[in-house]
Amino acid sequence: MNIIAILLPEHVFYKAEPVRELAQALTDQGYHIVYPSGSQDLLTLLEQNPRIAGIIFDWEQYGMDLCLAINEINEYLPLYAFISTHSVLDVSANDMRMALYFFEYGLNAAADISQRIRQYTAEYIDAIMPPLTKALFHYVEEGKYTFCTPGHMAGTAYQKSPVGSLFYDFFGGNTLKADVSISVTELGSLLDHTSSHLEAEEYIARTFGAEQSYMVTNGTSTSNKIVGMYASPAGSTVLIDRNCHKSLAHLLLMSDVVPIYLTPSRNAYGILGGIPQRQFSRACIAQKVAATPQASWPVHAVITNSTYDGLLYNTQYIKQTLAVPSIHFDSAWVPYTNFHPIYRGKSDMSGERTPDKVIFETQSTHKLLAAFSQASIIHIKGDYDELTFNEAYMMHTTTSPHYGIVASIEMAAAMVRGKPGRRLIQRSIERALHFRKEVYRLLQESEGWFFDIWQPEIIEDAVCWPVEPGAPWHGFRDADADHMYLDPIKVTILTPGMDETGEMASEGIPASLVAKFLNERGVVVEKTGPYNLLFLFSIGIDKTKAMSLLRGLTEFKRAYDLNLRVRNMLPDLYAEDPDFYRHMRIQDLAQGIHGLIRQQHLPQLMLNTFAVLPEMKMTPYAAFQQQVRGNVETVELSQMVGRISANMLLPYSPGVPVVMPGEMITEGSRAVLDFLLMLCSIGQHYPGFETDIHGAELTDDGRYWVRVLK
Missing domain, CATH: 3.90.100.10 (Orn/Lys/Arg decarboxylase, C-terminal domain)
Incomplete structure (x- = not known):
């Protein structure tokens, strides 16, 4: 972070010369100086370049309006305003909370001012850095000699081996130096929740609106088991979403509890529509308890929010309705809902405490935020036995955590804090909306078929779209009002062959063909259904990646319309069985698989399977x-x-x-x-x-x- 942007003042000597001197002094200190052409150019530059560490501008020319505009992008960024003897400093007490510093125009003052800018830059970096990551960086910079684990000793061991050197060069020195032992006392302990680890947990809890948060280094699969082991004593009964992740199913194998399943609805595409409201009622639960041998009133409930396909619940309704002491929301796929207003009321930690209930939320920080794989968080709101919970936590947590994963959890939280974080989520939503509109436009303009998209017909605004009763687009029978909402960043592409009612066309293109075509061109699909493909527009997706996906879909249509041979269109598939696919064309393959699916009456079969x-x-x-x-x-x-x-x-x-x-x-x-x-x-x-x-x-x-x- 050594970039300083300078908005050059008017071409008068008493302003231009001091700024020129300062630019040279900052360059000598190692800063890279850039010169935007005006305020709008500067704001665009800030949007595209998060490494900018300060702005220098003329107060009389730009004033508070520019400060406020910059503050909307990054409220922590240092601003350096040059003033003259006659400048009017109309700064309110509220505006003084900005990182705004004033310097007077004067010759031969550059050395002093550049030193101050270096100090303020250091304060800026210190302010935005979360506590554990800051301590880890500092430890690595100290370069201590350790006589403890891990055995590669900050990467030194790798450099003693030819093949190890390849490994070291690929991952880089700092990655290996940050892989430190739990014996490093100044970093505290993940298991004991001390020092920097404790500060990190408190930092994360404040960020996500929780009362307590725990960092987990083996994914939400482990987080789910920790919560379940604490909340479900042996012999008790647990309400569990049948749409649960396999980790929760594994919990049932580990804990001697009686499960009662809440069964979500499903449409003809195979998309899960969430658990109907009636199943959360006391009367419905009582019926399930009576029909289940050895069952008693449930002590705990597990709900998947959101579904894999991006449907979010009205969580307030569930919190208020479910008559159980604790509710666990498995929110592995939506760690970002606390950071944008379109998700208000759909985030598990949103709102005040729920009387007489403990709310748990587990999140896969790595899935759609910027964290390493296996990074996960447990959030808690409500009264719980901290010591007993920590026993369950330690039962599943390694005594040799990877500090790079731990730091990435905290860094993911740091990235979504404040206005910069909201803008990250906003940009993700905007890119998803743009892509949705482009697919819809191509559908309208194309001759013959093109890919469709699973969404309401009108999608102008950035909102979570309600799954309204009777609305034709979603295909769910008996949908409840104000219950389920589609997240715009979970984009489901539909292929020809079946409509939302389950009516099957005479011809179709199974989605697995499209997924294989895209994969051979470097585009990986998140989930493939019979006639639908799921794509996640996370904060890491940019326009280049979105255009690659759109181009891939367009190329598939062109190749399909030309009825190319399988060996030319899908060479990897052809390699599976060259004799079988030698003379086959793509349309023959598509209609062959489609015919099998029609013969088996897939839509009704799927509905019956989960009913x-x-x-x-x-x-x-x-x-x-x-x-x-x-x-x-x-x-x-x-x-x-x-x-x-x-x-x-x-x-x-x-x-x-x-x-x-x-x-x-x-x-x-x-x-x-x-x-x-x-x-x-x-x-x-x-x-x-x-x-x-x-x-x-x-x-x-x-x-x-x-x-x-x-």
Whole structure:
């Protein structure tokens, strides 16, 4: 951060010469000087260049108007105003809170002023740096000799080996020097929550609107288990979203609790629409408790907010309605909702405490904020037993945390604070809206088909769009008013072949074909459904990446219309089985897969799959104990009816369990098995389209095997 922007004053000697002298003095100190052509050019420069560390300008020419405009972009940035003897300093007490410093025009004062600017630059960097990261940077700069772990000793070991040197050169010195031992006392302890780690937790809690926050270094998969182990004593009953992440399903295998499932709705595209409001009512919960053996009134509830496809709940309704002591919102996909007004009322930590309840929120800081993989946070609002919770925390937390991951959690929080943070989220929303409008424009202008987009017809404003009852675009039956909202940065592209009612066209293009085409051109899809593709417009997405995606979609249409050979259009797929694909063209492949999907009546099959759950014969915990004891055998997937599953079965992505350990597929829930077999049949007919079903083993002969209890 050594860039200073100077707005040159009027061409009069008594102003121009002192500024010229100062520019030279700053250059001598190592600053890079840039000269915007005017105030608007400066503001645009600030938008594009976060490394600018200060602005020098003439007070009489620009005054407070420029300061206020800069303050809207970055309220922490130092501003240096030059004044003359006759300048009027009309600065209010409120405006004095800015980092605004005044210097008088004068010759031979540059050395003193440049020294002050260096001091103020250091104060600026100190002010925006969060506490743990600041301490870690300082420790690395000290270059201490350590005789403790890790064994690579700040990267020194790598440089003693030819192959290790390649590793060192790739990751860089500071990355390895920041990989330090928990024995470094001046940084405090992640497990004991002391020193810089404690300051970081308090900093993060203030940023996200929580009362207490915990940093977790093994992803939200671990955060979810920590919360569950604390909030769900053995023998208790837990309400759990059937749309939960597999980590919460694993929690049920680890904890001897009785699950009662809240079942989300689903549309014909396979997009989950959230849990209907009626299931949160006391009467509905009472019915579920009465129908579940060994169940008692739930002590805890787990809700996925948002869904994988970007649907957010009205969280206030859930907090006020659910009659349980604690609620855990698994918000892995939306760590940014506290930082923009369109998410008000949809953020789990928003608002005041909920009387007689503890609210937990887990966030994957790495997913859509700028943190390293595995970075996660637990937020808490309400009264809880801190010591007991910390026991659960330590139970799942390594005694050798990677400090780079920990610092990245704190840095992600620092980046979304204040006006710079809000602008980051705003730009993300704007890019997503622009992309949505471009796809819609191409759809209107194209001859024949083009990709469609899952959204309301009118999307002019930056808002979360309500899933209104009866609105045709979303395809959810019996949607509730003021309950679910679509996040604009989660963009779902629709391919031809099926509409929102589930009506299947005579021809179609399965989304998996488009995903493979994009992947071979360097564009990776987040999630692929039968006729939909999910793309995440996070803060790291810029116009270049968005245009690459748009270009990829356009190129697919052009190649599809030309009916190119598979070997030319999808060479990686062709390599899976050259004999099979040698003479096949893309339209033949698309219609072949589409025909299989039509034959299986996919829309109705998906709706039935998630409408009727398999029968729970024993808790997931009890089923896993049987597996540990070896009381299992292997059968073909097609033979699962009437057998108790030992594993959870989940097609990936999105990784939502359709069968849990201890559950039995009966004739009444046969649709679950038919759905899995339909997914398998596509790969059996078309090499390269095998479905990844966690919990099932695909053998070389194309059969899927699963483990069941003897």
